[in-house]
Amino acid sequence: MQNPSHIQGVSLAALADEFGTPAYIYDGEKITTQVKTLQEAFSTVPLKIKYATKALSNINILKLIRKAGAGIDAVSIEEVKLGMMAGYSPEEIMYTPSGVGFEEIREAVKLGIMINLDSLPLMEEFGQIYGNTVPACIRINPHIMAGGNIKISTGHKESKFGISIEQLPQILKKVSNYKLQIIGLHIHTGSDILDAEVFLRGGNVLFEAAMKFADLKFLDFGGGFKVAYKPNDISTDIMEVGKKVGEAFQEFCLRYGRQLELWLEPGKFLVSEAGYLLVKANVVKESTSVTFVGVDSGLNHLIRPMMYDAYHEVYNLSNPEGKKAKYNVVGYICETDTIAAHRELTEVKAGDLLVIKNAGAYGFSMASNYNSRLRPPEILIWGGKAHQIRKRENFEDLIRNQEILDI
Numbered sequence: 001m002q003n004p005s006h007i008q009g010v011s012l013a014a015l016a017d018e019f020g021t022p023a024y025i026y027d028g029e030k031i032t033t034q035v036k037t038l039q040e041a042f043s044t045v046p047l048k049i050k051y052a053t054k055a056l057s058n059i060n061i062l063k064l065i066r067k068a069g070a071g072i073d074a075v076s077i078e079e080v081k082l083g084m085m086a087g088y089s090p091e092e093i094m095y096t097p098s099g100v101g102f103e104e105i106r107e108a109v110k111l112g113i114m115i116n117l118d119s120l121p122l123m124e125e126f127g128q129i130y131g132n133t134v135p136a137c138i139r140i141n142p143h144i145m146a147g148g149n150i151k152i153s154t155g156h157k158e159s160k161f162g163i164s165i166e167q168l169p170q171i172l173k174k175v176s177n178y179k180l181q182i183i184g185l186h187i188h189t190g191s192d193i194l195d196a197e198v199f200l201r202g203g204n205v206l207f208e209a210a211m212k213f214a215d216l217k218f219l220d221f222g223g224g225f226k227v228a229y230k231p232n233d234i235s236t237d238i239m240e241v242g243k244k245v246g247e248a249f250q251e252f253c254l255r256y257g258r259q260l261e262l263w264l265e266p267g268k269f270l271v272s273e274a275g276y277l278l279v280k281a282n283v284v285k286e287s288t289s290v291t292f293v294g295v296d297s298g299l300n301h302l303i304r305p306m307m308y309d310a311y312h313e314v315y316n317l318s319n320p321e322g323k324k325a326k327y328n329v330v331g332y333i334c335e336t337d338t339i340a341a342h343r344e345l346t347e348v349k350a351g352d353l354l355v356i357k358n359a360g361a362y363g364f365s366m367a368s369n370y371n372s373r374l375r376p377p378e379i380l381i382w383g384g385k386a387h388q389i390r391k392r393e394n395f396e397d398l399i400r401n402q403e404i405l406d407i
């Protein structure tokens with residue numbers, strides 16, 4: 001299924017006819033398979049998967065992931081609510097805030113959601129208000145540089161996330177002052193992490209800190225497994241990570257004197273490869289040195305190439321076998337929104353359908369209305385059928401919340 005023309009027997013070209021372009025298409029079976037693969041890789045430990053909702057937060061996707069046996073990690077009170085709408089019980093949701101106001105914490109606690117405390121001031125306020133009555137988790141910054149690039153590295157010394165491991169004495173002081181019930185420790189070092197060793201290094205930081213806590217029930221290793229974006233790209237060897245981390249974890253549990261749960265928070269690993277952004281070539285424009293293909297989408301729908309210099313494979317669905325030429329695939333936004341530069345594609349004509357791969361994670365969820373453009377529909381292929389799980393926006397949606405003054 002390198003460059004699929006069909007997903008679960010459903011023709012992508014027929015989807016373009018039915019729903020128009022641009023459109024996000026998700027392969028529900030692929031998502032379920034990824035959950036199962038992760039469960040298998042970590043089968044030697046009591047595993048809990050907490051899907052990083054931010055990657056793709058359509059309620060139907062959350063339902064599907066729940067059905068496959070995973071919980072969720074939410075990073076806003078809105079994501080918490082989406083999770084609950086998808087049928088998750090509060091115990092299946094962890095809330096990992098990043099410097100949010102305390103009213104959001106209060107709201108989440110009221111809903112019965114566990115909070116992943118990410119700063120010393122938050123620990124202080126949490127302690128003053130809830131003392132030992134509400135169990136919580138602590139997000140540690142392990143000072144590990146990891147991930148595909150600095151913008152998606154979250155566990156290094158200068159990163160805003162979590163509480164520095166060097167501040168462990170202060171953490172412990174707050175725990176003892178307020179008799180906090182800390183049942184979990186968490187790290188997340190970044191995204192696009194290839195190397196199994198990074199997870200082991202993170203584990204060692206967690207293990208050492210964990211010895212200072214008496215009531216732990218779980219250790220959360222975060223997410224960040226790398227998926228293959230380029231042809232012949234390598235992805236995290238999940239079986240190797242599962243084996244190595246699983247062994248180290250079980251050894252630690254013996255030392256700790258209690259069997260803990262191992263939590264993971266993958267986003268990309270579960271949904272990236274399942275997603276395709278289906279677009280149409282509006283124009284093929286030959287310049288002196290470059291041939292541009294202008295498509296009916298851009299950084300408003302998929303910002304990853306521009307924000308992170310991320311590579312997304314593109315193929316011409318309308319001309320699968322033709323001879324190849326080099327193109328710059330660019331968006332229709334009034335910015336330099338290059339989706340793919342100097343890329344070999346089978347010859348493109350105006351009107352051809354192009355497919356942008358790996359669009360499941362951080363695609364729609366980072367989309368915007370920039371240039372007053374409308375966001376595309378989301379189509380889930382599930383049970384061999386196409387289901388529209390979000391309609392295309394219309395002009396009414398764009399102006400819905402504007403109050404028009406009598407000027």
Ligand code: LLP
Pocket residue numbers: 052055073096152154188190191192222223224225265266267268269304308361362
């Ligand atoms: N857990 C936490 C606390 C996170 O902050 C993240 C991602 C994850 C889990 C999931 O990471 P993943 O398995 O998806 O790599 N928008 C960027 C990625 C930012 C990720 C932020 N945090 C991108 O498109 O590459």
